[in-house]
Amino acid sequence: xEDVEQSLFLSVREGDSSVINCTYTDSSSTYLYWYKQEPxxxxxxxxxxxxxxxxxxxxxxxxxxxxxDKHLSLRIADTQTGxxxxxxxxxxxxxxxxxxxxxKGTMLLVSP
Amino acid sequence: DAGVIQSxxxxxxxxxxxxxxxxxxxxGHDYLFWYRQTMMRGLELLIYFNNNVPIDDSGxxxxxxxxxxPNASFSTLKIQPSEPRDSAVYFCASSLSGYGYTFGSxxxxxxx
Numbered sequence: 726x727e728d729v730e731q732s733l734f735l736s737v738r739e740g741d742s743s744v745i746n747c748t749y750t751d752s753s754s755t756y757l758y759w760y761k762q763e764p765x766x767x768x769x770x771x772x773x774x775x776x777x778x779x780x781x782x783x784x785x786x787x788x789x790x791x792x793x794d795k796h797l798s799l800r801i802a803d804t805q806t807g808x809x810x811x812x813x814x815x816x817x818x819x820x821x822x823x824x825x826x827x828x829k830g831t832m833l834l835v836s837p
Numbered sequence: 838d839a840g841v842i843q844s845x846x847x848x849x850x851x852x853x854x855x856x857x858x859x860x861x862x863x864x865g866h867d868y869l870f871w872y873r874q875t876m877m878r879g880l881e882l883l884i885y886f887n888n889n890v891p892i893d894d895s896g897x898x899x900x901x902x903x904x905x906x907p908n909a910s911f912s913t914l915k916i917q918p919s920e921p922r923d924s925a926v927y928f929c930a931s932s933l934s935g936y937g938y939t940f941g942s943x944x945x946x947x948x949x
Contacts, residue, residue, distance in 0.1 A: 769940070
């Protein structure tokens with residue numbers, strides 16, 4: 726199966742919270758990342774979490790990591806239409822340097 | 838810093854022609870990556886360099902693809918001859934010591 730899996734699509738109303746989920750298979754993953762891709766643009770790093778952390782909060786973004794279940798989530802509070810984009814989960818497999826493995830991305834659509 | 842700069846933004850070419858994509862990484866970054874993005878396969882790592890040296894090119898689809906990094910501020914990805922199935926968005930990314938990639942805006946390649 727895929728190393729990193731995400732649901733393909735999420736639709737929410739403006740002002741609601743969005744939760745984007747990701748599962749990964751490699752228990753040795755040390756860093757987990759969330760990237761955002763707006764139409765016609767490259768991927769932009771949103772946030773990341775070390776594998777020894779359970780949670781990280783950054784303004785409207787909350788990342789939760791369940792290492793036992795190899796499950797990562799990104800919660801966006803008070804979702805805005807400008808948050809509409811594709812969100813990619815990524816993992817790096819080793820400590821120190823390694824390449825990132827990306828999921829296929831979740832398209833978030835925020836309606837007014 | 839202007840970020841990772843890719844050119845051209847769009848390229849339309851006829852099957853059999855040579856295509857060259859260009860990338861200028863962020864100054865001081867020691868890793869450079871070439872990715873290809875398609876709807877079917879998502880983001881695929883083609884090749885990456887460390888200090889201008891190719892480290893892993895196992896993702897390069899076939900011998901028609903080649904990449905070079907003659908110096909720390911420039912890399913090219915060449916496809917010769919191009920085929921319609923090469924149509925995709927090609928991204929370049931750079932990083933410092935492998936943490937947190939910065940992506941360029943991509944080159945949308947269409948081979949007709």
